Amino acid sequence: MNTYQKQYQQSLNNPNSFWSEMAKLIDWDQPAKKVLDDSQAPMYRWFAGAKLNTCYNALDRHVENGLANQAALIYDSPVTNTQKTYTYQQLLDEVSRLAGVLTELGVNKGDRVLIYMPMIPEGVMAMLACARIGAIHSVVFGGFAANELATRINDAKPKIVLSASCGIEGKRIIEYKPMLDEAIELSQYKPSKTLILQRPQAKATMQAERDIDWKTAVSNAAPIKCTSLKATDALYILYTSGTTGQPKGVVRDNGGHAVAMMWTMKYLYNIKAGEVFWSASDIGWVAGHSYICYGPLLNGSTTVIYEGKPIGTPDPGAFWRVISEHKVVSLFTAPTALRAIRKEDPQCQHIKKYDMSNLRALFLAGERCDPDTLVWAQNKMQVPVIDHWWQTETGWAIAANCLGLEEFPIKAGSPTKAVPGYDIHFLDSTGKQVPTGEMGAIAIKLPLPPGTFSTLWQNDERFFSSYLNTFAGYYETGDAGYQDEDNYVYIMGRTDDVINVAGHRLSTGAMEEVIASHPDVAECAVIGVANKLKGQIPMGFAVLQSGADRKEEEVINELIELMRKKIGPVAAFKTAMIVKRLPKTRSGKILRSTMRSIADGTKYKVPATIDDYTTLDEITENLKKLGYPKST
Numbered sequence: 001m002n003t004y005q006k007q008y009q010q011s012l013n014n015p016n017s018f019w020s021e022m023a024k025l026i027d028w029d030q031p032a033k034k035v036l037d038d039s040q041a042p043m044y045r046w047f048a049g050a051k052l053n054t055c056y057n058a059l060d061r062h063v064e065n066g067l068a069n070q071a072a073l074i075y076d077s078p079v080t081n082t083q084k085t086y087t088y089q090q091l092l093d094e095v096s097r098l099a100g101v102l103t104e105l106g107v108n109k110g111d112r113v114l115i116y117m118p119m120i121p122e123g124v125m126a127m128l129a130c131a132r133i134g135a136i137h138s139v140v141f142g143g144f145a146a147n148e149l150a151t152r153i154n155d156a157k158p159k160i161v162l163s164a165s166c167g168i169e170g171k172r173i174i175e176y177k178p179m180l181d182e183a184i185e186l187s188q189y190k191p192s193k194t195l196i197l198q199r200p201q202a203k204a205t206m207q208a209e210r211d212i213d214w215k216t217a218v219s220n221a222a223p224i225k226c227t228s229l230k231a232t233d234a235l236y237i238l239y240t241s242g243t244t245g246q247p248k249g250v251v252r253d254n255g256g257h258a259v260a261m262m263w264t265m266k267y268l269y270n271i272k273a274g275e276v277f278w279s280a281s282d283i284g285w286v287a288g289h290s291y292i293c294y295g296p297l298l299n300g301s302t303t304v305i306y307e308g309k310p311i312g313t314p315d316p317g318a319f320w321r322v323i324s325e326h327k328v329v330s331l332f333t334a335p336t337a338l339r340a341i342r343k344e345d346p347q348c349q350h351i352k353k354y355d356m357s358n359l360r361a362l363f364l365a366g367e368r369c370d371p372d373t374l375v376w377a378q379n380k381m382q383v384p385v386i387d388h389w390w391q392t393e394t395g396w397a398i399a400a401n402c403l404g405l406e407e408f409p410i411k412a413g414s415p416t417k418a419v420p421g422y423d424i425h426f427l428d429s430t431g432k433q434v435p436t437g438e439m440g441a442i443a444i445k446l447p448l449p450p451g452t453f454s455t456l457w458q459n460d461e462r463f464f465s466s467y468l469n470t471f472a473g474y475y476e477t478g479d480a481g482y483q484d485e486d487n488y489v490y491i492m493g494r495t496d497d498v499i500n501v502a503g504h505r506l507s508t509g510a511m512e513e514v515i516a517s518h519p520d521v522a523e524c525a526v527i528g529v530a531n532k533l534k535g536q537i538p539m540g541f542a543v544l545q546s547g548a549d550r551k552e553e554e555v556i557n558e559l560i561e562l563m564r565k566k567i568g569p570v571a572a573f574k575t576a577m578i579v580k581r582l583p584k585t586r587s588g589k590i591l592r593s594t595m596r597s598i599a600d601g602t603k604y605k606v607p608a609t610i611d612d613y614t615t616l617d618e619i620t621e622n623l624k625k626l627g628y629p630k631s632t
């Protein structure tokens, strides 16, 4: 019997045979010489010596195997009132011609291509076209501002950038092209060309020397066949927030990733070819990479690109409409989306209008799911609600209830058990295992399974210092939590400066750098405080330079505007205060976690080493004026 326990044990005891068996889910040009290459440990490589093409596995092989006329991608856009379905044949035609354009523009294997696109089919086509020719794509989320885009351009050094004239946020049109122009202006490295998709909602101004019209180029291009790539060649770089303003460029390979994606579609999500799987995320996040683009297509399933929101496009029934119209069997979203729906429609009246009979499960990730939201969703949707825990770095779930293996009883607040391939440990600061039920730093014994990141882009040193150095032989997840007597894991929060705002991972360190850049600010702190809708929101504290004769309100507004301009609206930075001093220890460490406890109204111990107790009183007073702690 293919039970969870059997697969889990095999995956840890004999990873070579386990993953070589799973590799049969992929079509290879050349088999691996070594399944797990540990010759450079602690840097591990999977399927060394093997060759394949990810795009071939996601498109061509399905067309060759009789799925040419099956739906590959459904585009559903309530904000433009559009629906369009692409069959596997149609998607292959589009992608291979777009790959032709990239080739004509001089993009070769190993070159980087930056993708800054809204939620339209061309975003997925762009990723697959890169994969087809072995170019390494780096998708940047549309909610980031020009400055963040520039940072990524400087780091990835893309030969070209693919973008669109605009995105649509609810009823607002967000022009992408001026942000792209500004980012290229700001960055030291200059991409040679941009390919711009003109959308009818906004027309981008083109620079004759640099900008190329997407539609014209694709209609004139010749289709290109797949390039055979090493399993260990990079498929993509995805930047994610670390503790500083410099984001981390997570690198994913081709071979391990393809195998892991197939494994999860089959054994975790339990989805068959031909079934509709909808990840209501964005291609700019890892969930979008894994489960809007690669996972469903590698599996021969149908993916949904939804250009809309859970609420307001036009109402809180939007998700239920998409599920019923496209016969979605599994929805994957972030808990914050459900909280938004619940806030507007607590009784979930809208769901009654739709046929939900095809839906088998709801998967949640991206942030901790509070038990209340989970139970609400279970009651209203009448399907298992599966919380699962993962990270940009891993690319797929570390802990989950694997529906394709064996369904375990759900315990609200826990993403269930370690997924095969992951040996999860809970450690104290000395690296010793903590007892069952006690909180510890969560670390995963190396090697990480296939499909997880191989390094940080051109920065092995940061890869080691950020993840491998704290606990020798382990990957440090940056999360803290505990395990119960049934081996269920509980993920309680981060051990670093990363916060989670509406399922979006952001760095308070990066936000502090922005505030500190204001000419009137002497020092500052940013913390994540609990928020009923978004899980957490950032809150800023600034001390003004002595002699800065400014109205507090004015400075606060400037800080909010600066954050929007430098990081982007996605930072959701709307609350800040000016204080005389920040609470610190005598050694000068800012007491961020104490400040967070005051804001959240949770218990805290005043550290014995605090240098001035009155600083805490000032913070408490200021927070009170803003209505913190909020009553829950």
Ligand code: COA
Binding pocket: 141, 142, 143, 144, 167, 169, 174, 280, 281, 282, 285, 287, 309, 310, 311, 333, 334, 336, 337, 340, 365, 366, 501, 502, 503, 504, 568, 569, 570, 571, 572
């Ligand atoms: N392009 C441009 N701007 C964007 C954007 C994009 N792709 N995505 C978000 N923004 C903007 C929003 O318009 C908003 O701007 P505003 O401050 O001017 O209103 C800001 O960034 C913050 O966005 P968000 O945090 O998403 O808040 P919201 O109020 O617009 O929506 C939710 C709230 C709950 C509906 C929304 O956050 C949501 O659907 N979350 C689910 C997230 C998710 O699926 N994550 C997946 C990770 S696994």
Ligand code: AMP
Binding pocket: 240, 286, 364, 365, 366, 367, 368, 369, 387, 388, 389, 390, 391, 392, 393, 415, 477, 478, 479, 491, 492, 493, 494, 500, 503, 504, 505
């Ligand atoms: P990201 O890299 O954007 O996917 O964010 C990863 C982080 O989000 C993790 O390190 C966790 O802190 C948090 N996270 C993701 N999924 C969960 C979950 N199911 N439960 C608790 N936290 C989660």
